[in-house]
Amino acid sequence: MSQTVAVFDVGKTNVKLALFDEGRLLWEKSAPNRVLPGPPYPNEDVESAWNFFLDALREVALTHQISAIVPTAHGAAGALIGESKLAAPVMDYEFAGVEVIESDYARLRPPFSESLSPKVPAGLNLGRQLAYQKWRRPDLFAKARYFVGYPQYWAWRLTGVAASEVTSLGAHTDLWAPLQGQVSSLVKALGVHHLLPPLRRAFDPLGPIQPDIAALTGLAPETQVFCGIHDSNASLLPYLISRQAPFTVLSTGTWVILMCVGLSLDQLDPRDDTLANVDALGRPIACGRFMGGREFAVIAGGGGNPDLDAVERVIGSGAMALPCFSDQGGPYAATKGIIRGEVAAHDQTALATLYCALVGDLMLTRMGATSGDLIIEGTFAGNLAFCQTLGALRPKQRVFAAEDVVGTARGAAMLAHWPPSYPITAPAPVPAASISGLDAYRDAWTAAINSIARRATNA
Structure with a gap:
């Protein structure tokens, strides 16, 4: 027993x-x-x-x-x-x-x-x-x-x-x-x-x-x-005691919560759905959020994770998913998501993966989270193409993926013996990948969403 x-x-x-x-x-x-x-x-x-x-x-x-x-x-x-x-x-x-x-x-x-x-x-x-x-x-x-x-x-x-x-x-x-x-x-x-x-x-x-x-x-x-504890903060606990700031944890599931430890709060903007959550020790943490898991499901239309070849095919096609595919979360929650161009049915998960990586990259940039490791835990940690695409979008930051999908529960369990005396399992480094055409695609995607935002403001 x-x-x-x-x-x-x-x-x-x-x-x-x-x-x-x-x-x-x-x-x-x-x-x-x-x-x-x-x-x-x-x-x-x-x-x-x-x-x-x-x-x-x-x-x-x-x-x-x-x-x-x-x-x-x-x-x-x-x-x-x-x-x-x-x-x-x-x-x-x-x-x-x-x-x-x-x-x-x-x-x-x-x-x-x-x-x-x-x-x-x-x-x-x-x-x-x-x-x-x-x-x-x-x-x-x-x-x-x-x-x-x-x-x-x-x-x-x-x-x-x-x-x-x-x-x-x-x-x-x-x-x-x-x-x-x-x-x-x-x-x-x-x-x-x-x-x-x-x-x-x-x-x-x-x-x-x-x-x-x-x-x-x-x-x-x-x-x-x-x-007990708010679930995103539970996901953060293992890293608060095992890493030096700055670093960012992306807690992923229905929501993607970007928790930037050691980041100034000065660039938080309520229009971007960036905010401060409070960690278990009472300290404000700069955060951003978008409903990435739900948006992924809407765009993908099914389960499974793509490979990088599929991501490159979507980039090459020029097809884009433009925010937002949920009416909650992120800087573009007030705009209705659209898909421009044609994507083969078997590449829809690649389109969804690319979209979620681009939104995450956009929010990190707007928050000023330009340094420190990126640690992905939860559902998207099992999507290697997402992890590698985010890494390719942010080549100056190392990307790690937690190897299980119980990060929230594992962090919460630590509270029963706080601080824990046992070693914390480190997340796995994500191998860097070169993705053809990604930078130009990001520029075109950003221009497209800026155009949508301007039209919405002038409407």
Whole structure:
């Protein structure tokens, strides 16, 4: 029987339970994450996720002795909780109906200079979700005792202990002032300060699991639960303790989050969807984001990864994917994506790969991230053509790829023994590649998107 850390990883697309022993993945199981249509608004299917979690714990407890549980979850989700259950459903951040309050909310939003949180669509600013719940569903809001980030909701459900935590509060919520290390002026303006429980660190133990959960799962009653962390920040943890700044981690999945450690915040521009997230130690980190995983799927129309020959065929054809293929994230979210030219069906994944590499390169340049290593983790780390194309676009920076797709969960597991005493597995260097015609193609692609942006501005 081994001592293990169980990580409950709630992503936008999937929920997962993963077990680790000193950084080694022992076991994992996943299921699709669902959104319910409402009423009162589209919301996270927390009960399905919870039942998956309990079933998976019950299954794995037969063969492993779990010593700790760490939750991690995607950003832009938060929970209004009452004495013993949710006071209101956890809003799906893609609920566009939340924007009906925008004119009132805009008067309360702190300036970007305070929050370093750009205005983003739908419910991606967690503060907008909270304002909507207060103003449009006062019947539910009145039942709330606390408002917590999504990782901390799962910690509360396991322990009964409510906590606030900076990586969740600082993830483009409008609720945090990163440079001051405190809640923003929005908290007072919205009148919700009383709903925020005491601030705890991501690696703080909140207590043991509740007795009924121990009985349901077969876990030991003394199993500790840790406060938990925003998922992109979990991906960053292994590199914060094993590398010297500057460096950039590209955490890839449904979203591509570019986290530039050691970079000045001076070039952040809310119009580009660049911002500051806050790491587990409370420090602001320059970040950019675009919905790369979803855009890749739209352009590619199917699965699989291309080779560089396919990328060169697309370049040679002159065909281009021009942003944006999602209505959320990145500097061109307000423009509708188009594909110019013809691409063979078997080269659509190459077109999608080239597009995502170009958007990543564009955002890194605009942020001023021109030095330091680039580390790709998550889904795109398994796409060698993406890694090599990004490297060819940025030849002065070394590119590395994490060799597994559980970087978020692996980073979260570290919180149970922080700082970890075991060695951190280094990502693999990506071999450099020369890609014929890439520089000229980037120039033409950039000119095309600039033209689209000018037309949109003048419309």
